[in-house]
Amino acid sequence: MAVVGVLALQGSFNEHIAALRRLGVKGVEIRKPEQLQTVTSLIIPGGESTTMAKLAEYHDLFPSLREFVQMGKPVWGTCAGLIFLANKAVGQKAGGQHLVGGLDCTVHRNFFGSQIQSFEAELSVPELVSKEGGPETFRGIFIRAPAILEAGPEVKVLADYPVSSNRLSNSDSPIEDKTENPEEESKVIVAVRQGNILGTAFHPELTADTRWHSYFVKMSNEIIEEASSSSLVPAQVGTSHYQPPASDLPIYP
Amino acid sequence: MEGSGVVTVYGNGAITETKKSPFSVKVGLAQMLRGGVIMDVVNAEQARIAEEAGACAVMALERVPADIRAQGGVARMSDPQLIKEIKQAVTIPVMAKARIGHFVEAQILEAIGIDYVDESEVLTPADDANHINKHNFRIPFVCGCRNLGEALRRIREGAAMIRTKGEAGTGNIIEAVRHVRSVMADIRLLRNMDDDEVFTFAKNLAAPYDLVMQTKQLGRLPVVQFAAGGVATPADAALMMQLGCDGVFVGSGVFKSGDPAKRARAIVQAVTHYSDPEILAEVSCGLGDAMVGINLNDSKVERFAHRSE
Numbered sequence: 001m002a003v004v005g006v007l008a009l010q011g012s013f014n015e016h017i018a019a020l021r022r023l024g025v026k027g028v029e030i031r032k033p034e035q036l037q038t039v040t041s042l043i044i045p046g047g048e049s050t051t052m053a054k055l056a057e058y059h060d061l062f063p064s065l066r067e068f069v070q071m072g073k074p075v076w077g078t079c080a081g082l083i084f085l086a087n088k089a090v091g092q093k094a095g096g097q098h099l100v101g102g103l104d105c106t107v108h109r110n111f112f113g114s115q116i117q118s119f120e121a122e123l124s125v126p127e128l129v130s131k132e133g134g135p136e137t138f139r140g141i142f143i144r145a146p147a148i149l150e151a152g153p154e155v156k157v158l159a160d161y162p163v164s165s166n167r168l169s170n171s172d173s174p175i176e177d178k179t180e181n182p183e184e185e186s187k188v189i190v191a192v193r194q195g196n197i198l199g200t201a202f203h204p205e206l207t208a209d210t211r212w213h214s215y216f217v218k219m220s221n222e223i224i225e226e227a228s229s230s231s232l233v234p235a236q237v238g239t240s241h242y243q244p245p246a247s248d249l250p251i252y253p
Numbered sequence: 254m255e256g257s258g259v260v261t262v263y264g265n266g267a268i269t270e271t272k273k274s275p276f277s278v279k280v281g282l283a284q285m286l287r288g289g290v291i292m293d294v295v296n297a298e299q300a301r302i303a304e305e306a307g308a309c310a311v312m313a314l315e316r317v318p319a320d321i322r323a324q325g326g327v328a329r330m331s332d333p334q335l336i337k338e339i340k341q342a343v344t345i346p347v348m349a350k351a352r353i354g355h356f357v358e359a360q361i362l363e364a365i366g367i368d369y370v371d372e373s374e375v376l377t378p379a380d381d382a383n384h385i386n387k388h389n390f391r392i393p394f395v396c397g398c399r400n401l402g403e404a405l406r407r408i409r410e411g412a413a414m415i416r417t418k419g420e421a422g423t424g425n426i427i428e429a430v431r432h433v434r435s436v437m438a439d440i441r442l443l444r445n446m447d448d449d450e451v452f453t454f455a456k457n458l459a460a461p462y463d464l465v466m467q468t469k470q471l472g473r474l475p476v477v478q479f480a481a482g483g484v485a486t487p488a489d490a491a492l493m494m495q496l497g498c499d500g501v502f503v504g505s506g507v508f509k510s511g512d513p514a515k516r517a518r519a520i521v522q523a524v525t526h527y528s529d530p531e532i533l534a535e536v537s538c539g540l541g542d543a544m545v546g547i548n549l550n551d552s553k554v555e556r557f558a559h560r561s562e
Contacts (some may be wrong), residue, residue, distance in 0.1 A: 010288040046285050054307035093344040115368035118278045143281045206281050
């Protein structure tokens with residue numbers, strides 16, 4: 001059975017592997033370039049993007065990661081992972097940081113501010129619900145989270161979050177204030193899909209709700225099935241696998 | 254509780270939540286720090302070195318623990334101006350220390366918008382009986398522990414992250430090993446315990462029963478657990494990871510050594526590749542002088558870890 005790779009340099013990789021395990025899918029830790037050869041899809045977890053970029057640089061992972069994305073293999077980035085996958089990121093550390101790229105959008109690192117501005121929100125996720133069922137909303141946990149300011153025409157928006165447009169113009173973003181009333185609410189994008197690349201600014205791995213993981217596994221499955229006829233997912237991950245979680249507390253594998 | 258006829262001691266969740274900053278969000282940042290190294294820095298320049306080396310957060314201080322030991326006197330919260338300067342210099346999370354029980358220092362740290370408060374025994378305690386009631390804050394806290402009971406008491410008070418106390422500023426790993434082993438041994442004991450025996454076990458630990466039960470079910474502490482206090486080499490850091498910690502704090506070990514940038518980078522790599530002896534060997538080579546350690550058999554050495562229960 002094919003396995004899902006989880007980039008395990010730093011951050012919430014254990015949580016992702018635990019979420020996959022709950023779906024009956026095996027996740028393996030990826031720390032070295034050669035380990036990327038053994039997997040058909042990859043999750044880049046949350047964590048500190050600066051730290052992850054440094055560690056990837058030490059072990060020369062960027063060329064292999066870029067190749068992985070360019071080959072069209074399914075990749076999902078959460079939070080720091082989303083920053084990794086973006087073609088352009090603003091709000092980086094002095095001297096900038098390396099990105100993998102592939103996702104045609106501009107991400108504002110740490111858009112919502114420091115830890116004290118971290119929050120939870122019920123997000124409307126029509127695309128996810130149409131594929132996975134379950135409640136109409138998804139509990140998004142935003143921790144020092146990034147946001148997508150601009151997305152290219154190829155990019156499909158899966159969820160957004162309202163912010164005051166004041167917030168947008170205050171941030172050193174390239175977006176101009178298009179609204180006439182500065183108090184009016186506008187939105188930032190927090191979940192996208194472009195081809196085989198999935199990106200979320202929040203952390204589905206920190207909640208007991210596994211719909212995003214199931215969505216990604218199915219997405220990988222479709223792509224692999226196009227190439228061959230092997231199956232990534234065991235039979236029980238059907239169309240209506242969603243069960244209300246017993247407890248929605250954070251998961252500590 | 255009206256009409257239910259039931260007295261609920263702790264409400265529905267095991268941990269009291271406030272609307273503004275749910276416990277899951279507080280714990281969430283700690284989860285993002287897993288597998289990372291948090292470094293003590295005393296100025297913006299050191300903070301930049303730590304960030305460049307790949308630290309996942311920095312602890313802003315006026316004096317590292319080794320200097321607090323050497324100079325003596327009362328150690329207090331750092332000047333907020335210094336913490337602000339460090340915060341501006343880096344993009345990674347910034348933590349700062351408040352004295353045990355000094356909730357006003359914590360309020361000040363919350364007001365300047367840092368990411369985590371360390372209620373630390375390294376500073377001179379302000380209250381010898383009570384810790385800060387951390388539920389009253391929107392900002393998350395990390396606290397030290399020597400054993401499982403102490404860890405769970407801190408979590409009940411609202412700590413969203415736990416670290417071992419170790420013996421800060423000594424460059425001597427023995428106390429940190431003792432504390433991690435103590436926590437892990439009690440959790441292993443708990444996992445194999447009959448449910449009937451947990452009540453007495455909780456009483457003996459002097460820890461809240463519900464959190465003891467939650468620990469038993471999870472098979473680990475219900476929050477992220479880091480190692481701290483005496484880490485000086487990449488091997489020390491990997492040792493703590495192999496003993497089951499989620500990450501490592503390095504205090505005096507980096508900036509009291511011969512080549513801080515190189516040592517910082519080596520410790521970061523050692524934490525990521527903690528179970529790969531070949532990489533550990535590679536990163537341990539040619540790091541220059543390690544910090545001079547302190548032998549803890551000397552009875553004149555003050556034990557910071559014994560400052561609180």
